[in-house]
Amino acid sequence: MIASSRILPLLLVAPALAIVALLFVYPLGYSIATAFQDRGGAWTLANFVTAWSFYGRDVGFSALIVLLSTALVGAVAVAIGGYLVLGTTRWAVAALAWLYRWPLFVPFIIAAQCMRTFLAKNGLMNNSLIAAGLMPPEAAQGFLDWRGIVITFVWKQAPFATLMVAGAMAALDRGTIDAARNLGASRLRILLEIVVPQVRPTLMVALILSCVTMMSVLSVPLMLSGQSPTMMTVQMAYRINQHGDYGVANALGLISYLMTALVAWVYLRETLRERAA
Amino acid sequence: MTLSRGGLWILRAAGIGILAYAVFGPLANLLIWSFAEAWFWPNKLPSQWGFRFWDYVFRPTGRAMEALTLSLLIAMLTVALSLAVAVPAGYALARGRLPWRPIIMLAFLLPQAFPSLPVYINVARIFYGFGLNGTVTGVVLVHASHGLVFAVWIATAAFAAIDRELEHAARNLGASALRTFLTVTLPLATPGLIASAIFVFLESLDEFTGSFFVGAPEVRTLPLEMFTASMGGNYQISSITALILLVPSIAFMLVVERFLKGEVLAKVGA
Numbered sequence: 001m002i003a004s005s006r007i008l009p010l011l012l013v014a015p016a017l018a019i020v021a022l023l024f025v026y027p028l029g030y031s032i033a034t035a036f037q038d039r040g041g042a043w044t045l046a047n048f049v050t051a052w053s054f055y056g057r058d059v060g061f062s063a064l065i066v067l068l069s070t071a072l073v074g075a076v077a078v079a080i081g082g083y084l085v086l087g088t089t090r091w092a093v094a095a096l097a098w099l100y101r102w103p104l105f106v107p108f109i110i111a112a113q114c115m116r117t118f119l120a121k122n123g124l125m126n127n128s129l130i131a132a133g134l135m136p137p138e139a140a141q142g143f144l145d146w147r148g149i150v151i152t153f154v155w156k157q158a159p160f161a162t163l164m165v166a167g168a169m170a171a172l173d174r175g176t177i178d179a180a181r182n183l184g185a186s187r188l189r190i191l192l193e194i195v196v197p198q199v200r201p202t203l204m205v206a207l208i209l210s211c212v213t214m215m216s217v218l219s220v221p222l223m224l225s226g227q228s229p230t231m232m233t234v235q236m237a238y239r240i241n242q243h244g245d246y247g248v249a250n251a252l253g254l255i256s257y258l259m260t261a262l263v264a265w266v267y268l269r270e271t272l273r274e275r276a277a
Numbered sequence: 278m279t280l281s282r283g284g285l286w287i288l289r290a291a292g293i294g295i296l297a298y299a300v301f302g303p304l305a306n307l308l309i310w311s312f313a314e315a316w317f318w319p320n321k322l323p324s325q326w327g328f329r330f331w332d333y334v335f336r337p338t339g340r341a342m343e344a345l346t347l348s349l350l351i352a353m354l355t356v357a358l359s360l361a362v363a364v365p366a367g368y369a370l371a372r373g374r375l376p377w378r379p380i381i382m383l384a385f386l387l388p389q390a391f392p393s394l395p396v397y398i399n400v401a402r403i404f405y406g407f408g409l410n411g412t413v414t415g416v417v418l419v420h421a422s423h424g425l426v427f428a429v430w431i432a433t434a435a436f437a438a439i440d441r442e443l444e445h446a447a448r449n450l451g452a453s454a455l456r457t458f459l460t461v462t463l464p465l466a467t468p469g470l471i472a473s474a475i476f477v478f479l480e481s482l483d484e485f486t487g488s489f490f491v492g493a494p495e496v497r498t499l500p501l502e503m504f505t506a507s508m509g510g511n512y513q514i515s516s517i518t519a520l521i522l523l524v525p526s527i528a529f530m531l532v533v534e535r536f537l538k539g540e541v542l543a544k545v546g547a
Contacts, residue, residue, distance in 0.1 A: 009373025012365035013381060016429055019362060023422035024388045027399035034399070092289045099293070102300050104533075105526040107483030109500050110519045113507050114303035117310055117516075124306040127321040155303065209389060216392035218486045223507060233394050233486075240398055240490070253395025260392060 032257075035250035047251035054235075054248075059255055061229040062215070065146060066259075069153035070211045074203060076154065077161035081199075082191040085169040086177070104159040111156040112223040119143035119151065119224075148224040149231070153214050161206040168202035169195055204267050212260050232256055304523075310516035330513035334521075341502060341518055348482055348499040351413060355420040355481040356474050359428045364470065367432025368462070385429045388422065394486055401490040411495030419487040424477035431476065435469025436462065468535075475529055483522060 038044045052059075080100050087093040103111065118124050121142035129135040143151065172195065180190050196203070221231040232252050239249040310316070311330065313323035334341045366385075375381060388396075400419055401410055409415035439462060447457040485500045493501055499522055507515035 006374065006376075009369035009375045012369035012373070013375065016362040016366035016425060017381065017384060019418075019422055019425055020384055020388065023400060023418060024396060025384075027396045027403060028387075028391060030403065031395050031399040089289060092293060095293050096296070099296055099300055101530060102304075102527070105479060105530045106304075106523065107485070107500070107526065109483070109485045109504060110307075110522055110526075111303070113503065113515055113519045114307045116507065117512060118303040118306040122318050124302060124309065128302070131321055155299070212390060212392060216394040216486065218394055218489065219504065223504070233392075236394060236398065237489075246398070246402060249398055250395060253392070253398065256392045256395060260390070264390065 031250045031253050034246050035254045038247060047247040048255075050248050051251040051255065055232065055252060057229040058232050058235050059252075059259075061146070062232045062256070063259060065149055065153075065231060066211055066214050069150050069157070069214055070207050072150065072154045073158045073161050073210050074207050076158040077165040077203065077206065078191070078196055080158075080162045081166035081169050082187075082195060084166050085172070085195060086187045086191060100162055101159045103156050104163065106156060108152075108156055108217050109219040109223075111152050112220045115148055115152045115155070116144070116223050119148045145225050145227055149221055152220050152224060153217075157210045157214065161203070161210055164206040165199055165203050168199040172198055201271070204271075208260075208264055208267060211263055215256055215260055307516045307519055307523075310512045311520055313513060330517055334514060334517045340497070341499070341514070341521075344497050344499045344502040344518075345521060347413070347497065351416055351420065351496075351498060352478045352481040354413070354417045355424055356477050358417060358421045359424045359477045360432075360470065360474055363425055363428035363432045363473065366429050367434075368436050368458070370429070370433040371436035382433075385426050388426050393423065397487045397490045400487070404491055410491060411493075413496060416488055416492040416496050416498070417481075419491045420481040420484050421477075423484070423487065424480045427476050427480065428473045431469055431473035432466070435466040435473070438469070439465045472533070479526060479529055482525060 035047055036043055036045065038046060080096060084093055084097055087096070106114075119142065120126075121140055123142075125143075126135070126140040130137050130140065176194055177190055180194055181187075185193075216233060217231075218233045218237055221234050222237075232255070236249045236252050239245040239252070309323065312326050312328070314327045314329050315325040316323035333339065336342070369375060370378065370382065397419065400422075404410045404415045404418075409418070443461055443465070444457050447461045448454070452460070483500060484498075485504065488496065488498050488501055489504075492498060499518060503515050503518040503522070506512075506518060
């Protein structure tokens, strides 16, 4: 029986582990090693020099886009989740709960296609705002640049973070919330000082997962912004497809691993410090 | 500052309205493009509506239909492969006494912790050496390596949420370990396993980056066709293709809570 056997559980896990090892861990190690090799296989740092001098601006651009999008995703998730837990107007809570999750499983590539038309200078957004008299026609401008990328990321990723955060908020003990309310605390204060600190771990996990996901999306920057600087994913694909240059592409890849690792490290350090305190 | 009741009501309604516009506006634009036979600047809406491009996409000999069939085949193979390895793994992780269990759980977290694009580039390079590039097998393997992670997590949670007493009762009544698993444990875990199957299916159906590096140009999945049409400025074709891909995504969003119960979700990652 499985509970008493030592070998059987390992055998059951082995195939799944083997797939992860062969199709993820091995290529990951391979990409890190290739980043330090020239085309002949000799060890070098030249790839990083090239990557930085050609694509340094794209690295900074990617970092800013992802950080800004992550911050906005967090703000939206806390705002919607907070209203779902603390809101007292029943119809508004129900409408919000029904509304927010629509983009949840919409793939990035479809979100990009939607936004590509919606945010264009002659897209539905400008046209409907002009038709509604909310904006003069001459004020219309296209958002197909860094702003379009951020909007698409937030549109697609906020429902996911909200789902996780709202779930954690709903599971909280109502006692402290009700007590604070009885003492006359405003709902905004309850949200920021009582609810958010308690769901912080869930919020952080949701934001880190979102951050990693956005770091590796290719379709959104490809379809929404043809300008330079662009995101690193676009430049990695370009190095491979146009130059067959795995060294520089992998150097950029390693930089993107380090960027997400930095985010995870900051989070881990903070959790450990909190636990120690 | 206090607002009157009417003022608050208007404020709330406006907030919900703006959110509805932000959520459905982009989707509405997709829908409009799919029925637009002619839409040129400066017209605010298409000057000619119709099903012409739908006919074009749904022609039995059309490339989109071929791509849809291929995408469905790849998604089903991915689900089969992922569940075949994830169900035993999930059961062992939930019930067995595994040495280094935290490390094994961490291994199934890895693919979510690193940006996947650079990994796909190198998978493609490795596959090239094995002749797997541009083959359905190669694309299924790439999709499975990613879908597997969700499948293992959800399967582990689904098995962990089952009351052990039920299994003990079956064993005490003389059922074998295998029979207990097949007639008690597995049926109880089925809703969770269905959820993970749908999840993996959608992941595969919508996957773009991995297919782009490993599959293209030989294996043309629906998202790749959509991308090509969109970059070629053919917004009608790309919008209709996007709508085909959206149907299963929206359907799953509407039913997800029926399969993923709170008590299973609470065990994810535990």
